[in-house]
Amino acid sequence: MSSSSPLSSPSPLSSPSPLSSPSFFSLHPTPHTLHPTPHTPHPTPHTPHPTPLRKTPHPSEIEDGCTLSSRHLRITVIGGGAAGFFGAISCARANPYAKVTILEAGRQPLVKVRISGGGRCNVTHACFEPATLVQNYPRGGKALRGAFARFQPKDTVAWFESERIKLKTEADGRMFPISDDSSTIVYCLLQAAQAAGVELRLGTPAIAVNKISHINEDSSQASDRVTPEIGDKGFEICLKSGEKLGSDRLLLATGSNPLGYQIAQSLGHKIIPPVPSLFTFNIRDDRLTDLAGISVANARARLPEAKLEQTGPVLIAHWGLSGPAILKLSAWGARVLHDRSYKAALTINWLPQYNPETLRERLQALKSERAKQAIATRCPFPLPRRLWERLLASAGIDRQTRWASLSKKALNLLVGELLQGQYQITGKGVFKEEFVTCGGVSLKEVNFKTMESRCCPGLYFAGEILDIDGITGGFNFQSAWTTSWLAGQAMS
Numbered sequence: 001m002s003s004s005s006p007l008s009s010p011s012p013l014s015s016p017s018p019l020s021s022p023s024f025f026s027l028h029p030t031p032h033t034l035h036p037t038p039h040t041p042h043p044t045p046h047t048p049h050p051t052p053l054r055k056t057p058h059p060s061e062i063e064d065g066c067t068l069s070s071r072h073l074r075i076t077v078i079g080g081g082a083a084g085f086f087g088a089i090s091c092a093r094a095n096p097y098a099k100v101t102i103l104e105a106g107r108q109p110l111v112k113v114r115i116s117g118g119g120r121c122n123v124t125h126a127c128f129e130p131a132t133l134v135q136n137y138p139r140g141g142k143a144l145r146g147a148f149a150r151f152q153p154k155d156t157v158a159w160f161e162s163e164r165i166k167l168k169t170e171a172d173g174r175m176f177p178i179s180d181d182s183s184t185i186v187y188c189l190l191q192a193a194q195a196a197g198v199e200l201r202l203g204t205p206a207i208a209v210n211k212i213s214h215i216n217e218d219s220s221q222a223s224d225r226v227t228p229e230i231g232d233k234g235f236e237i238c239l240k241s242g243e244k245l246g247s248d249r250l251l252l253a254t255g256s257n258p259l260g261y262q263i264a265q266s267l268g269h270k271i272i273p274p275v276p277s278l279f280t281f282n283i284r285d286d287r288l289t290d291l292a293g294i295s296v297a298n299a300r301a302r303l304p305e306a307k308l309e310q311t312g313p314v315l316i317a318h319w320g321l322s323g324p325a326i327l328k329l330s331a332w333g334a335r336v337l338h339d340r341s342y343k344a345a346l347t348i349n350w351l352p353q354y355n356p357e358t359l360r361e362r363l364q365a366l367k368s369e370r371a372k373q374a375i376a377t378r379c380p381f382p383l384p385r386r387l388w389e390r391l392l393a394s395a396g397i398d399r400q401t402r403w404a405s406l407s408k409k410a411l412n413l414l415v416g417e418l419l420q421g422q423y424q425i426t427g428k429g430v431f432k433e434e435f436v437t438c439g440g441v442s443l444k445e446v447n448f449k450t451m452e453s454r455c456c457p458g459l460y461f462a463g464e465i466l467d468i469d470g471i472t473g474g475f476n477f478q479s480a481w482t483t484s485w486l487a488g489q490a491m492s
């Protein structure tokens with residue numbers, strides 16, 4: 001393990017690292033020796049939601065008149081990210097007799113959780129009204145409405161609190177662990193998974209999945225391929241190593257990995273073409289040159305052709321524009337910007353608190369209030385002085401011009417520059433501030449009460465693999481927690 005492994009992270013709890021237990025963590029494991037049996041139920045009920053999602057056995061559970069739980073239901077989660085872990089924990093806690101295994105391709109689990117929120121992990125958002133919450137999802141909001149009625153940010157907060165992780169809320173509603181350290185969340189999920197008896201296999205990419213009933217339909221192959229380890233129901237999971245695993249239920253939580261989409265497609269699912277969301281804009285413009293690092297707390301960015309706009313902080317970067325308003329705009333405009341090869345007109349209103357009339361009035365007043373002062377000396381608006389100087393120059397106003405001598409024409413040009421500055425987006429920023437994927441498994445084919453596939457019974461989805469994405473602020477993790485919690489409950 002590298003030095004960044006959870007083993008070496010400062011832990012908020014005093015218990016030993018979950019990764020130190022060989023029964024939980026395995027890199028290139030010998031399958032037979034890994035899973036601790038029997039599964040001991042978690043000592044305390046942890047599910048924040050009071051009612052189990054499904055009370056009657058799933059049809060696939062009934063085998064010769066008895067339920068699969070009597071022979072340890074095999075549940076496999078492909079993907080050891082936020083959704084995979086949360087789904088596995090939810091499932092293992094709801095059915096302590098199930099054999100829950102996470103297959104993770106990488107050598108480290110929960111990599112994105114660790115790097116998220118600039119290393120602080122923006123776990124969720126303090127928005128506790130589902131109808132309002134869904135407005136933060138450019139794609140998937142409608143489908144999530146009912147799901148949030150079952151598991152929403154309040155439940156996320158309660159879940160982490162029951163694990164002794166307190167979250168704090170920042171002024172803009174973003175919620176972080178009080179430690180301001182994402183490893184708190186990583187460690188919490190690892191420990192909860194271990195305590196629930198989840199098996200974690202690292203360095204174990206799944207490369208294909210076959211629905212076993214499909215194999216049986218092909219009678220020429222059936223007798224050859226059905227083995228006692230795989231079973232004759234559920235799924236056959238093919239690992240890169242050549243090993244094959246049998247599983248009664250399967251949760252695909254592979255994020256935006258192309259292999260995950262491929263597996264979903266092979267099981268009958270439509271994939272909405274994945275394109276990036278939450279990115280910065282490349283803009284080459286004299287008004288912004290050498291102003292990197294300057295920010296405006298409240299500006300409005302518009303994509304006029306797409307009729308989209310967002311208001312909030314805008315940050316000038318050395319490649320163009322960034323900051324929450326730009327990231328949000330990129331999310332809502334993800335598809336249209338992709339289709340235009342990230343070349344589009346952008347309008348910036350640096351002073352959205354004014355309209356053209358009120359701004360003109362303010363400038364007229366300044367002509368008398370500061371009559372003898374040079375216009376560039378002091379910016380009369382909440383804008384950094386260097387940006388003010390650039391906007392004056394762009395409006396053709398010399399920095400030495402006295403306020404009293406500002407012509408009507410120059411004043412109108414300045415109003416335009418301040419409220420309707422025209423910029424040209426020339427590309428998508430490569431800096432991954434908070435990158436997420438728009439597109440994925442089509443939501444029409446997923447039952448959002450259970451997250452089960454409508455075309456392949458026993459197959460479930462959670463997290464970023466779905467055609468769901470949120471704006472920046474903790475909404476993407478919340479969608480991962482919600483969908484995986486529902487899937488975990490339903491699979492159990």
Ligand SMILES: Cc1cc2nc3c(=O)[nH]c(=O)nc-3n(C[C@H](O)[C@H](O)[C@H](O)COP(=O)(O)OP(=O)(O)OC[C@H]3O[C@@H](n4cnc5c(N)ncnc54)[C@H](O)[C@@H]3O)c2cc1C
Pocket residue numbers: 078079080081082083084103104105106109110111112113115116117118121122123124204205206207253254255256257259260432433434435436462463464465473474475476477478480
């Ligand atoms: C830099 C950055 C910062 C972010 N910060 C935040 C934030 O603060 N708040 C927020 O809400 N969102 C944030 N996000 C978005 C958030 O990280 C994702 O929405 C979230 O991680 C999705 O979780 P997931 O489990 O669905 O997918 P992932 O986290 O991508 O996990 C999928 C896992 O599946 C594994 N996998 C894929 N294919 C296979 C396979 N075939 N076999 C086995 N394993 C496989 C992958 O290795 C990976 O570990 C951030 C994203 C980035 C990139």
